Structure formats: C-alpha cells, structure tokens
Amino acid sequence: MDVDSGLGLMAACYGAGALSSLLLARLSGRLALGVGHLAAFAGAVAGLGIALGVLLGAPGRTLTQPLPILFPFARLSLSVDGLSAYFLFVISLVAVAAALYGPAYLRAHSPDAGPARQAAQGFALNVFLGSMAFVCCADDALTFLFCWEGMTLASYVLVVSDDRDGENARAGLLYMVMAHGGTALLLVAFLILTERSGAFDFMALRAAARDLDPATRTTLFFLAFSGFAAKAGVVPLHVWLPRAHPAAPSHVSALMSGVMLKVAIYGILRFAFDLLAPVAGPLPFSWGWIVLFVGTISAVLGVLYALQQHDLKRLLAFHSVENIGIILIGVGLAMILWRQEGVGGALATVALTAALLHTVNHAAFKGLLFLGAGSVLCRTHVRNMEELGGLARRMPWTAGLFLLGAIAISALPPLNGFVSEWLTFQALLGSASRFHGPAGLVIVFAAAMLALTGGLAAACFVKAFGVTFLGRPRTSHAEHATEAPPSMIAAMVWLGAVCVALGVAPGYAMPLLDAPTATLLHGPVASAVVTARGPLVLSTALMPSGADATAISMTMVAALLLSLTAIAWILRRGLQPALHRAAPTWTCGMKPTSRFDYTATAFAKPLRLVFEALYHPRREVTRETAGTPYVLRRIHYAGEVVDLAETQVYHRVEREISALSQAIRARSTGRIYGYIGFVLGALFVALLLSELGR
C-alpha cells in the first residue's frame, strides 16, 4: 500500500463508517454500532500508516492531495508535513483504542439504547475522528475551519448522546458556546490573513504574513491563540472541559481529553512557527512568555482543582487542563528560544521535543485512564468515588491498567510521563541559566510550579486509585462489579503498552519527533539533540562541559527498579518462611466496615486547608441528636470547592448579560415588522456611512 493514496483510504473509511451507521440502524442498532466502530478502527489504522510513512520516510517529505474545486475563489488541498503527520499519529493511536473499546462499552453502559441513538453515536464518532484527522492535514483556511467545526459539532452530539438528563444537555450547551466563541476568534484571524493574501491556501497566507507589521502580527497571534486556548481548555477558558468531558461516553472522553485538546496545540504550533512566523529573527517577545505563563497557571490550577473532585471522570478532565498546561510550558519555551542569538537552537529543540513528547504521552495515559474509568462506570454505573472502593479484587485487569496510567500521569519513572516532564525540566533549567533578571525568575518560577504540579498529581492519583480500587466496597454497586469485557481490556492494554514502551525506551521513539521539529524549527532535529549518545541514553547536550550531569537512561532506570523490586520480593520470601496466615485488619476489636476506609474527601482535606485561598471551600455539617446534644444519631457532611474562574469571571459576566437582556426585553415590542424596520434603518445608515467615509 502506497502512502500517497492513504489519505483517500482514511477518508473512505471514516465516510463509510458514518454512512453505514446511519443506514444499518434500520436493520439493527447493534449492527450499526459494530460496523461504525469497525470502520473507525480501519480509518485509524490507515491514519497510523500515513503518519508513520511520512514521519519515518525521507526527511522533509510532504504528502499533498488537491481536493475537488468546490468554490471558484479558493483552491482546497490537503498536505501532510512532519507536524501534521505527528498529530495524525497521536490521533490515530488513541482512535484505535477508542474504536476497539466503544461497542462493548456502549452495550454494557446503556443496554436499552434505541437504534437511533446507536446510529447517531456511530455516525458522530466517525465524523469526529475524520474531522480531527483532517484538521491536522488541512492546507487551506477553508478546509481547516470546516473540519474544525465538524470536530466541534460531532463531539457535541457525542457529549449529549450518553444520557438524556438535563446535566448533559447543560454541559453540551456550555461546550457549544465556548467552542464557538473560540471558532469565531479563529475565523477573524483567518479572515484578516485571507483578506491580505487574496487566497485561502496556507502558502498564500504565509506569503501574506511576511510583510505584516509587528502589531498586527501579534494581534493575529493572540486572536488565534485565544481561539485555540478555548478549545484546549487553558485556564481561565477551561470551564466547559470538566463538565463536557465526563458527560460523553468514556471512549469519547478519552478522545476529547487525549486527542481533541491536542488538535488545538497543533493549531497553536502551526500559527506560531509556520503561518505567522517572521521571515528571520526570533518570534515577538510577548508570544512565548505569555504562552509559558498561561501554561504554568493552567498546570497548577488544573491539578489543584482535580484534587478536590470526587467524580472520577471529572477529576481526569481537570488533569487534562493540567497536562495542556505542561505542554504549553514546553511550547512557550520553544517560542522564546527559537532563533534566539547566542542561546543556540538545541535548547529550543529540547523544549519543543518535550512538548510534543508530552502530547503523545498525555494522549496515551489519559486515554488509558478514561477507558479505565469507563470500565468502572459501565460495571457500577457510579462515577462518584465515595460510592466505589474495593474494585481491585473484582476488576483486576482494569485496576492494574488504571494503576499503570496513574503512575504515568504522576510522572514517576519508569513510565512515559516522567520522560516528557524530565525533558521539560531540562529545557527550563537549561534556559534559566541563560536568561537573567526577571526573565530568569519567571523560568525558575515555572520550573518550581511544574515540580509542585508533579507532586500534587501523584497525591491526586493516590487518592483516585486508593479510594476507587482499594479498601472495601462502600456500596452494593461496587460490591457486585465484575471485570470488563475482553475487547475493552484489549483497548486498555494497547494504550498501556504505548505508555510502557515510551517510558522504557523513549530513545527509539525520538526519530518520530525528527520530522515535526525539523518542519517547525529548521534547526537541529530531536534525535540529534536528545539521543546524541545512542538511543538508550537521553541527554540534552546543552552544557558545553558538564553534559553528563543531565543524561539519563530510562532503560537502565527501569531495569534498576525491576531488579530492586525483585530483590525486595526475594528477601521477603526468604525471611518469612511460610509462617503467616491471612486475617482481617486489626481494628481494636471492632468489626471492620467500609466506613473505616479513607474517603476521598478526607484524603484531600490537608491540601484543601493549605490552598484554602484558592478553593474557598464551603462545608455544611448537620447533626441529628436524640434529645441531648451528647447522643448523636447521625452527622451529615456536605462540602464543595468553587472554581475561581467560574465564580469570579463567568458568574459576573452571566449576571451582566442577563441584566442586559432583561432590559432589552422590557423595551421590545415583539412586532415583527418593527424588527424588520430596524434592519432597514441599519442598512440605510450603513450605506450613508460608507458614502460619508469615502
């Protein structure tokens, strides 16, 4: 199979999947779901093929494919260069797992779903995957925006498809509003560029961007960045994310969190380093620093809010905010360092490599975690951790794989999260020594925050895993849970294997990053810098003299950890000659119940106290006594923390808007001809003004 015809094949797979879901639903909803997901699987495999073909092919290879001419004023085409291929790779990697996982999950989670709903789910999944893939391959503004919109609409359908309750509909509406606000900003940015170029293809836009004055260039960048940030869930534009992601079916949550946010990262990279980049010299000063700052804030706030969530999927969604922040730290740093005099291209390459590597890593472990949460959800129908517990015995595979994902996201060796966060640290520390004064302080601050983020993430996942899987079941839902079906386990194993492979032997994955780093930076490529001393050793080769201080071999770390574990296990077996018996935990003579276990609220309490200023926690304790205050019947505790962005920004805006619309409503007549009269007046005034302005 030739790579060149791959794009057509991928489009055909997704298109056939979408159509057959609709057509087959008349016969059987189950069949429609199965065929739809099968086609999505085929499309994802085709996507992997194209991506690997371009990434591992000849350097600088670009796949282009003109599209049929729909509009006489625009030439439409697709183009897969190194950056596109890399994001296509990330999308397809998770899409394979989601397509494998989907049918069994949807059957187990909502067995009474009608064929119409199943058809809609199969259709929207294919459209969603197809548009995500083609956003990354678009080579003109129209295709880009068209696919971008398709991605939003299809994921909206999936978000509201899960359950028919008001909560989902509200989450979907909020998502729709935020996403379209972002799209509007993108549209403005694109239109300003196309107006200058007179054409829609990226080649013309690049040429038009060459003679922009600095102010316009920076305005355009921040327009596009805000638009993409709304989609990526950057603080304070993240409020839709923790609502919409948990509402979707779990494999779609995995796609939205793991992949869709990355498409926004792709957009930021494409705009900053490609479309809007000046011909020579570094990027404008403000770009990189603001991206770095916003990323740092997102990383810290994301994990802090995640800590206080007791809904498993909501917690994971907040972690996506955190990880997008970590990726943006790398991206911002690369933007600061790119073409900087005297700093050298190697450091920018390290920063970009860290960001891109974290992109694929986050896609893999967040996908894995969402699929694990989905397995729990479809067997217990409960998302609140306080009602779970003790699932490790009942769902051993799910528990093991969730633990793997939790270790990876907590950035612990020897898994993949550690590698990319280590690289981000290297880039931060390497550049901290090169910038002096306030700039150096900001970088040190970012490094400190990144360290805090890693620690808090570990605490958060100790809570998530411990409360959900360990201890005793707290409700009968958890008590009667059984292991998930094999196809769902297989999907998780696939993503788990990616996590392990990228964690233990990241050096072998570096060639995949060569093409995107070369496309964007035109400097030294990833593998030349990071694996300068062979694929088994990661080194950043930054310090002229003491390069050895910053080298690490993940393979050796993994071997060390493995052998230490083995030694500990052997010693334990050797020292305890079979003189033990299993007994219940000693609880001072009382009979142990699930009430004795740590709850999620209790576990997060110390951090809630430390970060009180950020959380504004609200607690409500009601005591029910029997006559005297000394005999307590029951205590009821309710508490919640607020999202600062939500209360400080969004609620205020909401109040203003509703006050305004009340005022308008009080004055409106409701007469149609009156409104048409307003239109006529406005048209006339516009004509007069255009005449006067001449």
Next chain:
Amino acid sequence: MSEEALHAVIDDLGALLLFTMILIVAAGQIYRAIYAVSAQSLLIALAAAVLATATGNTDLWVIAGVTLAVKAVALPWVLHWIVQRMDIRREIEPVIPIAATLALSVVIVVASFQLTTSLGPVRQAIAGNALPVGISLTLTGVLVMATRKTALTQMVGLFASENGIFFTAMAVTQGMPLIIEIGVILDVILAALVMTILVLRVRSTVDADVADLDRLRG
C-alpha cells in the same frame, strides 16, 4: 450584442423592475402584489437571459431557467394558494399609510442613485445603472416587509428584496458562480416553506395571524 446595446437593455429592464416595485408598494390588494412580484421575477429571468447571450456564460442560462420556474411561477403560485386556502379577502394591512410608504420608497430610490454615484470604478465595470437599481430594489423590498402587518405581504416583500439582491449580483459580476446563485434560490425556497408552514399552522391551531404573535411577548 454590443456593449452599449447591452447597457441600454439592462437599463430598460432596471426601469421596468423599479416600476414593478412601485406596483408592489402601491398594491392595495394582496393579489396585485403577488402578480407584480411574479412579473418582477420574470424580468429578472429576462435580464439573466440577456446577460447570458451577451457574455456567453452558460451558467446564466441555467439561472434564468431556475428563476423563471421557481420565482416567477412556483412561489407566486404558492402564495396564491395560501391566500385562497386561508380565504382572506381583506385588504393588506399597512402599518403606515400606503402613500407614506410610496414617499419613503421614492426617498430610497433617490438616495440609492445618489449614494452609488461615488462608486465610479465599480460602475464602470458593471452593466449600466444596475447597481443603484439593485440596491433600491433590495431596500424597498425590506421597506415593504417593515410596513406590512400580515405575514403574506411580508413574504412578498422578502421575494422582492431577494430579486434586488439577485439583480445586483448578476449585473455587477456578470454571472456569479452557479453554486452561489443556486444557494440563494434555495434560501428563498426555504424561507417560503417555513413561512408557509408557520402561517398555516398558526391559523389552524390558534386562529390568529403571525402578526398577532407579539401578544406572546414575555
């Protein structure tokens, strides 16, 4: 056909279009307004055909045919059918007196010609006085919508306004891409469909005209 003859023909057609527009504004009975808008669409089709012969753009023939079929025949027939179905004999209900509406439309036409004189370079490129005629048709159509209470007469105004847009687009660009023209026509068909359903449904369920919907204001 020579350039000057073309301009003369387009100008004549523009004058006729303005005349039909005045008929629509002045119509005291709804049937007259419907016939006038049908005649106006016929003239638009004719203009498309003239431009097609002059420029050799075959797409314009298609547009002329579609305009004739949809806007000169089908849509007026639908309007006619609704009027009969709803059995309305009453006069159209103007918001302001018809004479005042006529005066306003005179203002609009004069202003359109006055405003577009400064568009020198654009007018060089286009056929005759098509631009001011098109703009005044569009604005007068909206004026008809704004000064009538019943939904049916507002539909007539919408079609007239849309004719103006069509005429402007056609004459200024000497034939827009087919896909856009077809899109515009689909737009009108859709609007007619929605309004027809709305008018008939509102009447059959609550026995009120669409204009009475302002009572629903919260």
